[in-house]
Amino acid sequence: MISIRSLSKSYSGTTILDNINLDIIPGEIHGLLGASGAGKSTLLRCINGLEQFSPSGRVRVDNIELQNLSSASLRAFRKNTGMIFQDFALLERKTALENVMLPMTCWQKKTKELRLRAMGLLQSVGMEDKADHRPAQLSGGQKQRVAIARALALKPKVLLCDEATSALDPATAKSILDLLKKINQESGITIVMVTHQMDVVKYICDRISVIERGRLIRTDTIKNILTSQPALLPSLAENLPIDLQQEEIGLAITLADIAQSTDLLLSLSTITQNKIRVVFTRSDRCKTGTVAQYVIAVNQPDYTSVVRYLNQNKIQFQKLAA
């Protein structure tokens, strides 16, 4: 559905995207995850034909090769790709209904027909009773619902979301993610989401691509990344007040199978003669499976044997900074 080959992009001699190769599967929800400035939004805009890229690059969306398109064909292509943004980008002077009708004006159909379709779209995002409201009269979550309805107006096969839930409180963000999940399941639309929020990707994404300083580091499910290369993702312990005592070393451990937890803790207790402390536990339900995460404190003399046990059993861990 979306195939990207040898995609590079620079601004004034600075490389922003460096030889990106990526296939996004039809119907999947794909997350682009990375730190601020990594190049996620630029990559999204390349998929939407909004950015030019180096001549060697190829971006194919639904069998259309974007690098071959004239400006007019690119404009037509963009109409068929829905996009939603952090700041909603609704026209303030127009009502919710008029905002949703806007992209359809190119269809040259009767206003009555367009109103009917726009109303149906507002209904599908739970906003039919706010059709006459202007954006200023709507909450953030409601504005994003209208923006989603507008993005779907021309029946796109791809919906691109740039930090679509970043400006929303957690409960509203979850309701928007639930709506996107529902739309994806019902229509099979491919969704590509730029985000820096782990909770978002865990909740909604089938697979993610991790971008670091313009380079695509890995594409996989969250579960596979967490259980094989957790250092690629924001650390579990990053925001935890881990209170280590003198002589203790902190380890963040990730288990692919929650059923392994009891065995692991029993073995570590035996190895250390009951001298490990479990500082934090969490089980994370990702879209593609559950992952168990622990932070344990190990006494310095036991550290080597604990690490040997984890390595022998292929259990992923990260040593935490003291």
Ligand SMILES: Nc1ncnc2c1ncn2[C@@H]1O[C@H](COP(=O)(O)OP(=O)(O)OP(=O)(O)O)[C@@H](O)[C@H]1O
């Ligand atoms: N029009 C532009 N001109 C020059 N540099 C740009 C331009 N647009 C983006 N950049 C630079 O490209 C880099 C990547 O920007 P981009 O917005 O793609 O990152 P991002 O990963 O989406 O970051 P964030 O999460 O903060 O939005 C940044 O260093 C940014 O300053």
